[in-house]
Amino acid sequence: MSQSEQSSSPASQLPAEVQSRLDDGKQRHEAELIEWLKIPSISSDSSRRDDVHQAANWLLEKMNAAGLQTESISTNGFPLLVASTPPVPGAPVALVYGHYDVQPPEPLDLWTSPPFEPVVRDGKVFARGATDDKGQVLTHIHSVCDWLASGQRLPLQIKFLIEGEEEVGSQNLDDWLPELAEKLACDVVVVSDSSQYAPGRPAVTCGLRGIATYELFVDGPSHDLHSGSFGGAVANPAMALCQLLASMKDADGKIAIDGLYDDVAPIPDIERNAWKQLGADDEEFASSVGASELHG
Incomplete structure (x- = not known):
C-alpha cells in the first residue's frame, strides 16, 4: 500500500534541531x-566469513558510538545485532529489522563499476548492498543517531535487530x-x-508474495522405453509432471489447489484505493520487465 499524497512532508514535522x-x-x-559498502559481507561464501564479521563489527561500533544500548549475540553462524534507544513511557515501540550480509556479485562482467568499490553516479550510490540492505539499515540508524545527537528526545522507543544471514x-x-x-x-x-514505488513517492509495503519450495518425484516404467514402440501406450513421467504443474493454476492465473x-x-478497500492513486501503467510495467503483456 502506498500513499501518493500527503498533506505535509514528514521532514516538516521534525524538530528544527x-x-x-x-x-x-x-x-x-x-x-x-x-x-x-566496501566490506564484501557475502554470507554464502565461506571465504568471506571474516568480511561478514567485519561488517557486523562496523555497524556495532557505529551504534555504540551513538549511545545506543547494544548487544552482539553469537550464533552458530553470524552474530545477531540488537540495539535500542531509551524507553518512552506510554509511547509505542518500533522494531527495525535489517541485514548486513549481501548477495554474491556475479556475474562481474555485468557491473559498470566493481561491486565493492562504491561510486556515485547521477546522485545514486552503486555497489553491492547499496539497496539490499545496507543502505536502508544505515538510513534508519543515521536518523536515530542524529536525532539523539541533536539533543532532542525521541517520541518513541526504537529497537534494532540486524542479522547477517538473511541471504x-x-x-x-x-x-x-x-x-x-x-x-x-x-x-x-x-x-x-x-x-x-517511484522517486519522491515513498511506499509502505504491506505484503509480498512468499515462496514454498519442494521436490516432486514422478515414478514411471522401471527402465527406458523407446517412444516409437511404447509412446502413447505408457505414460511419460515428464508429461505427467508437466500436467501436474499446469493443473495448479487455471487459465486466469488463479491457484487451483482446493x-x-x-x-x-x-x-x-483502503488498499485497493491506495493502489489506484499510484497511477500505475500496465504497458509501462510490462515493458520495464521485458514482457509483451501481463497475465492474471
Whole structure:
C-alpha cells in the first residue's frame, strides 16, 4: 500500500534541531555508507566469513558510538545485532529489522563499476548492498543517531535487530527468536528491505508474495522405453509432471489447489484505493520487465 499524497512532508514535522543535524550530515552519511559498502559481507561464501564479521563489527561500533544500548549475540553462524534507544513511557515501540550480509556479485562482467568499490553516479550510490540492505539499515540508524545527537528526545522507543544471514535463509535468527521475544517486544516491525514505488513517492509495503519450495518425484516404467514402440501406450513421467504443474493454476492465473484461499483475507478497500492513486501503467510495467503483456 502506498500513499501518493500527503498533506505535509514528514521532514516538516521534525524538530528544527534534528532537521539541521540531518541536513548538515548528508556528506558524512554518504561517506559512512560507502565505507560500509566496501566490506564484501557475502554470507554464502565461506571465504568471506571474516568480511561478514567485519561488517557486523562496523555497524556495532557505529551504534555504540551513538549511545545506543547494544548487544552482539553469537550464533552458530553470524552474530545477531540488537540495539535500542531509551524507553518512552506510554509511547509505542518500533522494531527495525535489517541485514548486513549481501548477495554474491556475479556475474562481474555485468557491473559498470566493481561491486565493492562504491561510486556515485547521477546522485545514486552503486555497489553491492547499496539497496539490499545496507543502505536502508544505515538510513534508519543515521536518523536515530542524529536525532539523539541533536539533543532532542525521541517520541518513541526504537529497537534494532540486524542479522547477517538473511541471504542464506536466516536459520539462526529463527532459532533465537523465541529466546529474544521479550527483548524484541514491540508494537510494530519496520522492514525496509524493499524500495520506493517511484522517486519522491515513498511506499509502505504491506505484503509480498512468499515462496514454498519442494521436490516432486514422478515414478514411471522401471527402465527406458523407446517412444516409437511404447509412446502413447505408457505414460511419460515428464508429461505427467508437466500436467501436474499446469493443473495448479487455471487459465486466469488463479491457484487451483482446493482450500488454498480458505484463510486468505480479502483485500480491503483502503488498499485497493491506495493502489489506484499510484497511477500505475500496465504497458509501462510490462515493458520495464521485458514482457509483451501481463497475465492474471
